[in-house]
Amino acid sequence: MNDTLLPGQEDQPKETICSSCGRFVGALTRCPYCGARVTKRLSVRFFRYAALLLGTVGLALLYMMARTQQIPRIKISDIKPTMNFAYVQIAGTVSGDARAFKEAGRIRSLRFMVDDGTGEITVNAYRSQAQALADEGRLPRLGDQVEVAGSLSVTADGDVVMRLQVPEQLVIASAEMEITPLGEIGADKVGTSVVVEGTIVDVNAPGPTSRAPWNMIVQDDSGRGQITFWKDVHEEIPDKLMLAKGNKLRARVSIMTYRDAIQLSLANAADLEFPDRPSKAPVSRTAGPGAASGRGEEIEVGDITAEMQGRAVRITGRVKEINPPTLPKAPHEVVVEQGEHSIAVVYWDTVVRNLRENTPIVGAQISVEGTVGVYEGKLQLKVNHSRQVKLLDAVPGRVEEPGAPIQVSAITKAMLKQTCTVRGKLGEPRSIRGGVIFPLTDDSGEIQVVLWDRRVPGAERDRLAAGAVVLVSGEVDEYRGALQLVPAKPQHIRVEKEAGAK
Amino acid sequence: MNVALMVLAATLVGTALSCVISILPALHAYNVLGAFVMGMFALTARGIELAPEVYLPFMVGMIVGWSMLNTIPSILLGAPDESAMFTVLPGQKYLMFGRGYEGTMITGVGGLAGVYFLVFVVGPFAPKVLPPVQEVMRPHMHWILWVIITFILMTEWPKGGNWGPAGWRKFFDAWRSLGAGLLTFFLSGFLGFILLYRSPVSVDVAFQNIMPAFVGLFAVPWCLLNIISGTSVPKQHISESLDIDGDLILRSVGAGGLGGGFAAFFPVVTGGVGGLLAGHATAQRDERVFIMSQGVSKLVYYVGAFMFLFVPGLGITRGGAAWMMRQLYMPRTYYDYYMVLASIAIAGSVAFLLMPPLTRLTIWFIEKTNYRNASVVALAIVLAIVYVMTGWGGMLVMIVATGIGLIPVLFASRRLNCLGILLLPIACNMSGFGQDIAAWLGLI
Numbered sequence A: 001m002n003d004t005l006l007p008g009q010e011d012q013p014k015e016t017i018c019s020s021c022g023r024f025v026g027a028l029t030r031c032p033y034c035g036a037r038v039t040k041r042l043s044v045r046f047f048r049y050a051a052l053l054l055g056t057v058g059l060a061l062l063y064m065m066a067r068t069q070q071i072p073r074i075k076i077s078d079i080k081p082t083m084n085f086a087y088v089q090i091a092g093t094v095s096g097d098a099r100a101f102k103e104a105g106r107i108r109s110l111r112f113m114v115d116d117g118t119g120e121i122t123v124n125a126y127r128s129q130a131q132a133l134a135d136e137g138r139l140p141r142l143g144d145q146v147e148v149a150g151s152l153s154v155t156a157d158g159d160v161v162m163r164l165q166v167p168e169q170l171v172i173a174s175a176e177m178e179i180t181p182l183g184e185i186g187a188d189k190v191g192t193s194v195v196v197e198g199t200i201v202d203v204n205a206p207g208p209t210s211r212a213p214w215n216m217i218v219q220d221d222s223g224r225g226q227i228t229f230w231k232d233v234h235e236e237i238p239d240k241l242m243l244a245k246g247n248k249l250r251a252r253v254s255i256m257t258y259r260d261a262i263q264l265s266l267a268n269a270a271d272l273e274f275p276d277r278p279s280k281a282p283v284s285r286t287a288g289p290g291a292a293s294g295r296g297e298e299i300e301v302g303d304i305t306a307e308m309q310g311r312a313v314r315i316t317g318r319v320k321e322i323n324p325p326t327l328p329k330a331p332h333e334v335v336v337e338q339g340e341h342s343i344a345v346v347y348w349d350t351v352v353r354n355l356r357e358n359t360p361i362v363g364a365q366i367s368v369e370g371t372v373g374v375y376e377g378k379l380q381l382k383v384n385h386s387r388q389v390k391l392l393d394a395v396p397g398r399v400e401e402p403g404a405p406i407q408v409s410a411i412t413k414a415m416l417k418q419t420c421t422v423r424g425k426l427g428e429p430r431s432i433r434g435g436v437i438f439p440l441t442d443d444s445g446e447i448q449v450v451l452w453d454r455r456v457p458g459a460e461r462d463r464l465a466a467g468a469v470v471l472v473s474g475e476v477d478e479y480r481g482a483l484q485l486v487p488a489k490p491q492h493i494r495v496e497k498e499a500g501a502k
Numbered sequence B: 001m002n003v004a005l006m007v008l009a010a011t012l013v014g015t016a017l018s019c020v021i022s023i024l025p026a027l028h029a030y031n032v033l034g035a036f037v038m039g040m041f042a043l044t045a046r047g048i049e050l051a052p053e054v055y056l057p058f059m060v061g062m063i064v065g066w067s068m069l070n071t072i073p074s075i076l077l078g079a080p081d082e083s084a085m086f087t088v089l090p091g092q093k094y095l096m097f098g099r100g101y102e103g104t105m106i107t108g109v110g111g112l113a114g115v116y117f118l119v120f121v122v123g124p125f126a127p128k129v130l131p132p133v134q135e136v137m138r139p140h141m142h143w144i145l146w147v148i149i150t151f152i153l154m155t156e157w158p159k160g161g162n163w164g165p166a167g168w169r170k171f172f173d174a175w176r177s178l179g180a181g182l183l184t185f186f187l188s189g190f191l192g193f194i195l196l197y198r199s200p201v202s203v204d205v206a207f208q209n210i211m212p213a214f215v216g217l218f219a220v221p222w223c224l225l226n227i228i229s230g231t232s233v234p235k236q237h238i239s240e241s242l243d244i245d246g247d248l249i250l251r252s253v254g255a256g257g258l259g260g261g262f263a264a265f266f267p268v269v270t271g272g273v274g275g276l277l278a279g280h281a282t283a284q285r286d287e288r289v290f291i292m293s294q295g296v297s298k299l300v301y302y303v304g305a306f307m308f309l310f311v312p313g314l315g316i317t318r319g320g321a322a323w324m325m326r327q328l329y330m331p332r333t334y335y336d337y338y339m340v341l342a343s344i345a346i347a348g349s350v351a352f353l354l355m356p357p358l359t360r361l362t363i364w365f366i367e368k369t370n371y372r373n374a375s376v377v378a379l380a381i382v383l384a385i386v387y388v389m390t391g392w393g394g395m396l397v398m399i400v401a402t403g404i405g406l407i408p409v410l411f412a413s414r415r416l417n418c419l420g421i422l423l424l425p426i427a428c429n430m431s432g433f434g435q436d437i438a439a440w441l442g443l444i
Helices: A042-068 A127-135 A231-236 A349-358 B003-023 B029-045 B052-069 B071-076 B082-096 B100-154 B168-198 B203-208 B211-228 B246-265 B271-282 B287-308 B319-328 B334-368 B372-410 B415-430 B434-440
Strands: A087-103 A106-115 A120-126 A145-154 A160-164 A170-173 A193-204 A214-219 A224-229 A248-258 A261-265 A312-323 A332-338 A341-347 A365-375 A378-382 A389-391 A419-426 A430-432 A435-442 A445-452 A469-479 A482-486 A493-497
Touching: A042 B168, A042 B372, A087 A127, A087 B168, A087 B203, A106 A127, A120 A127, A193 A224, A214 A231, A224 A248, A312 A341, A332 A349, A332 A365, A341 A365, A349 A389, A419 A445, A445 A469, B003 B029, B003 B052, B003 B071, B003 B334, B029 B052, B029 B203, B029 B211, B029 B319, B029 B372, B052 B071, B052 B100, B052 B287, B052 B319, B052 B334, B071 B082, B071 B100, B071 B334, B082 B100, B082 B287, B100 B168, B100 B246, B100 B271, B100 B287, B100 B334, B100 B415, B168 B211, B168 B372, B168 B415, B168 B434, B203 B319, B203 B372, B211 B372, B211 B415, B246 B271, B246 B287, B271 B287, B271 B415, B287 B319, B287 B334, B372 B415, B415 B434
Parallel strands: A120 A160, A224 A261, A341 A378, A445 A482
Antiparallel strands: A087 A106, A087 A145, A106 A120, A145 A160, A145 A170, A193 A214, A193 A248, A214 A224, A248 A261, A312 A332, A312 A365, A332 A341, A365 A378, A365 A389, A419 A435, A419 A469, A430 A435, A435 A445, A469 A482, A469 A493
């Protein structure tokens, strides 16, 4: 017996042993000890090249598939913890001005909030992406309509953040905004964005070591307002000498409150201009919620071509047909015809929910403003906001109606996962992780109404207060033995009597 | 129920379950933890919330148990995981000499030493030492990662080209395995880019995007080769003593702790890479040190990466288990940290005590039956897991990844090159040009 053999080696197949020196060589085709070629069974060789083929061809096919795959569009309320790392797209309204964080003169990150009607999400862009957006002057402002794609980060704390990977995947759609008289700015406009114009009557600069913001009092014919901005914004203002009493300014500002007083917050230097010394780029008077639209040029349906892809246009025509989505994330399609020509108008659930009296009806005259696009070789007009659709024929409003209310005591465990409606008075709210719980009482009993942040955003909850009488529809759920009602969206809570009203 | 008892019970249950997962070749603890996390989400959606004192020690038990007991199939049945690849060759030698039991136990001793290292050395000092280290290292991570990639690629050695007349034939013979290694690295890196930006896996289970690819790269090729190969295992001797001493254990802890600790602390670097670096850095030539240090490295990597999530003030997430944990619970206090350390110690002790009977059981199994059956069962289980968790999209990714994962196995290059799936896209992203490459590829 050869003394180089390992125990049990004689039982091994001859393909694993060098035919020349008799040593164990395993899968190698050339003996590492004597260099002799070792003959292998065909199957291993075959698999070798089959694997190579499978790996490369499969990868090429996967790549082609990935390139043509649409980025899934989702609703914020649909985001689950299992969607961590998902690359998705959302569309909504910017609910907070973009905030840039700087380091050594360069933008380190950029953050803004987007509300799509079902919830709110923070969008972050870092370093080169953030810098590119700032350089291009594409910083989202409160009230802007945006479409943004990026990867999600979801943690156990309920923090949901989207990371913008490519600046081009942030599309900001906006419309011209009227100048708002300072005297008309009141508490009802808090949380919106407006353009104001007036004369500087006072300027208060912070001290050299102070962290306080700059303050300016501005006056127009209707009243006065206080504009505030931070030092980093001041550093970016090119015409600093114009920040003096008596100079006229025009600024796009967000309306906020500080210690119960209204403040006009200037988030970006680019949003400030001095009409007496016009800057190269005028203040972008982009729309806040409810602002008048009209940025798209009026055009005939027959004149729309594929070359116009990405352009904003407005058309007027008659609704020929309405096609609801065929797949869960597909858009709604309305075919609008004008004479012999027609075009598909597409929009998603977020738009549908807010259309209300402008919901298209077959045969009705309609005006639509949207962006020209091509999908599967067909022209289409993409609508991102409900205000871009206007029903010109007078039609009765069709607002989502809740079901008939039942008594709280009638809700039992047998109704778990069913939707029901109750009317009652709200009690004191209690904060929980990711939402708020309101106790709701009627003559028969009490039930907890759970408002999750992702379904009923903070701004929507602000209209609810202890003592208000509300009509609530929601799914019956159970938590630690107690029944609760979970509304799916803000529209499922209707305030019938404000708190304190008689 | 007393909280301490609850933690103890959950740790024991997790460790016990890890026994089943560990002795089934190719089944990774992260695959099962992924299913567990999805189950937790389903329970939460139904209003049932488990206390962190239940699921946290349970997960620790699973990870510690698997990291230690997975040595059994690594040595006795092959190498299911890339982090075990260095134990395969010396381990196989032990197996072929009928000393598989001893080889397994030596690696197990390494694992036990790794637990001691984590609990008694890393545990007390981590909250003070690691946060400033992380702060210093943070701006340098990207170039360190590129150095590691370069090292991995350049330390691949030719498996042919030593014999015969000079010429193209000899040249290609030498470059065959080198080329296969480079091809594997770049193909898997390309796959990583696709999965990072446009994964065919549904967005609803995006947290498991990479899982089917890992199954395809590492688990499936191993199962397939085991099923089709003709190797049979000689009779194994059950030894009552181990050929090691205190000096060997200390040297193993030095080498393995360095490699595993480095892998656990650095993003994307895995146990296999850490083992490679530590092996070169410490240059331990003794085969026993080699095997034992891989046991240390593997345990320190898997358990350490999970443990670092709980180190107060550190704030880093490393390894698949920690990323999954972040979606269930965000630790913040020393309470969590001590609970995890306690669970690691208990699970480590129990797992090591379970090692001899489980090793004997496995040896009995491979002697009595055709052990390829275990590969068939393991393959069926991993396929089922991939399909249930990620659907047809995941299966597609797994098939493509299998093709890539078979290349190093069949062309005799390192399986470590498959880690290009993480290393390449993440290194590009950390250097700030990953998005540009993805955009150039048309992925975003």
